[in-house]
Every structure is written in C-alpha cells, then in structure tokens.
Amino acid sequence: MTREGWIRLLVIAAAVGALEIACRTGWIPMTVVLPPSAMATSLWDILVSGTHWNDILVSLRSVVAAAVIAVVLGFLVGAVIHAAPVVRGAVEPLLASYYAVPTFMFYPVFIILFGVGPGAIIAIAVLLAIVSMISATLVGLDRIPTVLGKTARIMRLGPVERALEISLPAAMPYLFTGIKLSVAYAFIGVIASEFILSGAGMGYAIAYAYNNFNNREMYGLMLLIVLVVTVVNTALDTVDRRLQARLRR
Amino acid sequence: MRNALGTAVVFVVLLLAWEALHLVVANSSLPSPGTTLVQLVALFGDPDFWKHASQTSQAFAVAVVLSTAGGIALGVLLGMNRVAGTVAEPILVNLYSLPKVTLYPVVLLIFGLGISARIAFGIMHGLIPLTLFTMNAILQMKPVYRRSAAVMGLTPWQTSLTVVLPAILPEVITGARLGVSLCLLGVLIGEMFASRNGLGYMVMHAMERGDMPTVLAVALLLAIVALLLNAVLLMLDRAWRH
Numbered sequence: 001m002t003r004e005g006w007i008r009l010l011v012i013a014a015a016v017g018a019l020e021i022a023c024r025t026g027w028i029p030m031t032v033v034l035p036p037s038a039m040a041t042s043l044w045d046i047l048v049s050g051t052h053w054n055d056i057l058v059s060l061r062s063v064v065a066a067a068v069i070a071v072v073l074g075f076l077v078g079a080v081i082h083a084a085p086v087v088r089g090a091v092e093p094l095l096a097s098y099y100a101v102p103t104f105m106f107y108p109v110f111i112i113l114f115g116v117g118p119g120a121i122i123a124i125a126v127l128l129a130i131v132s133m134i135s136a137t138l139v140g141l142d143r144i145p146t147v148l149g150k151t152a153r154i155m156r157l158g159p160v161e162r163a164l165e166i167s168l169p170a171a172m173p174y175l176f177t178g179i180k181l182s183v184a185y186a187f188i189g190v191i192a193s194e195f196i197l198s199g200a201g202m203g204y205a206i207a208y209a210y211n212n213f214n215n216r217e218m219y220g221l222m223l224l225i226v227l228v229v230t231v232v233n234t235a236l237d238t239v240d241r242r243l244q245a246r247l248r249r
Numbered sequence: 250m251r252n253a254l255g256t257a258v259v260f261v262v263l264l265l266a267w268e269a270l271h272l273v274v275a276n277s278s279l280p281s282p283g284t285t286l287v288q289l290v291a292l293f294g295d296p297d298f299w300k301h302a303s304q305t306s307q308a309f310a311v312a313v314v315l316s317t318a319g320g321i322a323l324g325v326l327l328g329m330n331r332v333a334g335t336v337a338e339p340i341l342v343n344l345y346s347l348p349k350v351t352l353y354p355v356v357l358l359i360f361g362l363g364i365s366a367r368i369a370f371g372i373m374h375g376l377i378p379l380t381l382f383t384m385n386a387i388l389q390m391k392p393v394y395r396r397s398a399a400v401m402g403l404t405p406w407q408t409s410l411t412v413v414l415p416a417i418l419p420e421v422i423t424g425a426r427l428g429v430s431l432c433l434l435g436v437l438i439g440e441m442f443a444s445r446n447g448l449g450y451m452v453m454h455a456m457e458r459g460d461m462p463t464v465l466a467v468a469l470l471l472a473i474v475a476l477l478l479n480a481v482l483l484m485l486d487r488a489w490r491h
C-alpha cells in the first residue's frame with residue numbers, strides 16, 4: 001500500500017475511534033449516535049438472527065435489476081443516438097442538464113404506473129442511472145481511434161465482427177465508467193425509494209426502525225448499507241482505474 | 250440554432266409521450282399534460298402552496314450558501330496540500346456515491362424535526378461535489394501559478410484569494426452546478442420524510458390523498474426551476490471559461 005493509503009486508513013481509524021470515545025464518555029448522548037462498536041455488534045446480531053435477510057435480498061435484487069436494465073438499455077440508446085447525429089444534436093443539451101432535475105419527485109408517478117413494490121423502485125433507479133450510461137457510451141464510441149476502423153476494413157471484418165472485436169473492446173474503459181456510475185446510482189435510487197415509501201427492503205427497514213425509536217437496529221442496518229456500498233464501489237473503482245491505466249499505455 | 254430547434258422537438262415528443270401514457274394507463278390515474286398545467290396555474294393562486302414553496306426555498310437557499318462556501322473552503326484546503334488531497338479523494342468519492350438517505354435519521358436525531366435538519370441534509374448532498382471539483386482543479390492547476398505566488402512572497406491566504414481561486418473559477422462553477430442541484434434534491438427528500446411542510450411534503454401529502462394532478466404539477470414546477478437554475482450556471486460557466 002502507498003504512504004497515502006496508510007495515512008487514509010489512519011484517518012478513518014482515528015475518526016471511528018474519536019466517535020467511539022465521544023459516545024462512551026457521554027459527550028454525544030447514546031440516544032443520538034451509538035458508538036461504532038455497538039453498531040458493529042448490532043449488525044452482527046442482525047446477520048446472525050436472520051431477521052432482515054429478506055429485506056437485504058429484496059434490496060439487492062432491485063439494485064441488480066435496476067443496474068442491469070440501466071446498463072443494457074443505456075448502452076443501446078447510446079449506440080442508437082451515436083449513429084444518428086441529428087438526434088444526438090437535439091438530445092445532448094438535455095443529457096448535460098438531466099441530473100439537475102430532481103428525478104425523485106416523480107416517484108409517485110411510478111407508484112401509480114407500477115404499484116407500490118419493486119416495479120416502481122426499479123423504474124426510478126433506472127431513471128437515475130441510465131443517463132450516466134448513455135453519456136459514457138457516447139464518449140466511449142467517440143474515442144475509438146480511427147485507425148482501428150481502418151484496420152477493420154483492411155481485414156474485411158463484417159459489421160458484427162467489427163463491433164464485437166474492435167469497437168467494444170476499444171470503448172470498454174469508458175463503458176465501464178458508465179457501469180460503475182450506474183451501479184452507484186442504482187443503489188441510491190433503490191435505497192432512497194424504499195426509505196420514503198415502500199413495504200420492504202433495507203431502506204424501509206431503516207425508516208421503520210427510526211419510526212419505532214429502535215436506534216440499535218437502525219444503526220446496525222446503516223452500517224450494513226455503508227459497508228456493502230463501500231465494498232461494491234471500491235471493487236468497481238479498482239477495475240475502473242486499471243482500465244483507465246490501460247488507455248494511457 | 251438548429252440544435253435549439255432539435256431540443257424543442259424533443260420536448261414536444263416528450264409531451265406527446267406523456268399524453269399517450271395518460272391515454273394508455275387504465276382509468277387514467279395519470280393526469281394529462283393539460284390537466285397538470287391547469288392545476289399548476291391553480292396552485293399559484295393557493296396561499297398554502299406559497300407557504301410550502303417559501304419553506305423549501307428558504308431551506309434550499311441556506312443550504313446552497315453554506316455548502317458552496319464550505320465546499321470551496323474545504324476544496325482549497327485539501328487542494329493546497331497534495332498529501333491531504335490524495336488521502337481525502339477516495340474517501341470523498343465514496344461518500345458521494347453513498348445513498349445518503351440512509352443517514353437521514355441520524356441528521357433528524359441530531360437536528361430535530363425542524364427546518365435545520367433539511368438544511369443539513371441539503372448540505373450533505375451539495376458539499377462533496379464542490380469540494381471534489383475545487384480540490385481536483387487545484388491539483389491540476391499549472392504549477393507556474395503557484396510558483397509565481399511563491400516568488401512574490403504571498404501568504405497562503407493571499408495565494409488562495411488572488412491566484413488560486415481566479416485560476417480555478419470555471420471548475421468551481423461546474424462543481425457548483427452539480428452541488429446546487431444535489432442540494433435541492435437533498436432538501437426535497439428531507440421534506441418527503443418526517444416533515445409537515447415544504448414542497449416535498451406537499452407532494453407526499455397529495456399522493457396520499459390520490460391527488461395526482463398536484464403531485465405532477467409540483468414535480469414539473471421543480472424540474473423547470475432546477476433546469477433554469479442549471480441553465481444560468483451553465484451560462485456563467487461558458488462566460489468565464491478561459
């Protein structure tokens with residue numbers, strides 16, 4: 001690990017330690033924030049007793065579904081837009097300011113369309129995630145070096161072969177950045193929808209625990225989400241950095 | 250200009266798609282664009298709407314000011330020190346992609362149920378992108394600027410204000426554009442949960458009553474306001490880019 005990596009670990013450990021001490025000495029009341037050690041034991045109890053496995057599975061299923069739909073659909077839409085410059089010129093300004101719109105306010109509309117349940121939640125998560133995938137696809141297809149196209153022509157590759165063996169690998173680093181962002185947005189969309197209005201899932205479980213003043217369980221679940229999201233994002237980020245490094249070679 | 254025309258066409262297509270969806274959805278619980286517009290105009294005459302709107306704009310304004318000032322200050326602080334910057338970056342990126350809504354109960358426990366919780370939640374959303382953009386802009390700034398500042402014997406404070414900030418202004422505006430829209434999202438999500446006022450509450454309340462025209466009217470209005478704000482910042486961005 002690099003020197004910065006060690007310092008980072010030290011900073012995080014110090015922050016967690018400081019919170020632990022502040023809670024244990026009563027400087028932060030236990031009714032507001034639990035000490036990290038208590039959060040960890042609560043998380044352990046939740047995992048061992050199995051009370052929330054159903055919520056965890058529901059959330060993860062929605063996240064996976066939303067991420068897959070956003071990536072596949074986003075890639076297809078991106079490829080189509082890339083092939084039609086007229087459409088692209090019209091749509092691109094909208095894509096640039098898409099994330100300014102609080103998409104989340106349209107969650108009730110999706111509840112009307114799909115009912116309360118995974119359908120509406122997946123739809124809002126896809127809506128959040130898909131535009132980053134479309135943008136990444138456009139950038140990726142733009143950056144394919146022209147020489148690769150010429151090579152494909154010299155080798156007399158058909159359109160399918162050319163797409164699979166030349167275009168896709170060449171655009172991959174950019175596409176992967178889109179995948180990474182889509183997964184992060186899918187998590188945000190799913191957990192937030194569950195939190196606001198739903199009957200199952202980790203977000204719902206946290207809101208439920210909060211409404212019942214069950215701080216111990218609430219902090220355990222929060223720790224679980226923070227850990228899961230951190231692990232997933234860090235893993236994707238590591239792959240992303242490798243692919244980006246390959247570009248610079 | 251051809252682009253603007255194309256974008257207008259896209260808007261018309263979206264409106265038509267909305268109308269089509271309204272016709273397709275059984276018993277039309279989804280209001281048509283026309284109904285939504287009529288409801289929006291009706292809302293403008295409703296004092297209740299203005300009460301909620303002023304609550305939201307108050308929380309939003311305070312959150313934007315605090316997160317902009319804090320984000321730039323934090324970004325400059327981390328950017329001026331290369332080690333601090335590289336240490337902090339992955340932590341900040343991870344915080345950015347975390348579903349912050351899970352932490353909202355903590356904010357509620359600390360700040361109580363009032364407007365300050367919503368402001369704090371808005372800041373949580375808006376602060377990090379601005380910090381990241383400011384910090385990365387300083388790390389990628391031409392080293393000659395910093396060296397000239399050192400040659401002239403400027404203090405760190407003078408260097409930040411007269412050299413660094415003007416040099417990174419475009420990136421700061423880009424960060425602010427992201428920060429402002431996320432601030433709005435944070436405030437609205439805060440209002441949708443455990444709140445008795447604000448436009449977010451208004452949408453949730455209207456939904457519970459099955460008043461879909463109000464839901465869509467408020468959501469549409471917020472989308473338009475957000476897009477206009479974004480357009481203004483985009484114009485500043487273009488005007489100041491060197």
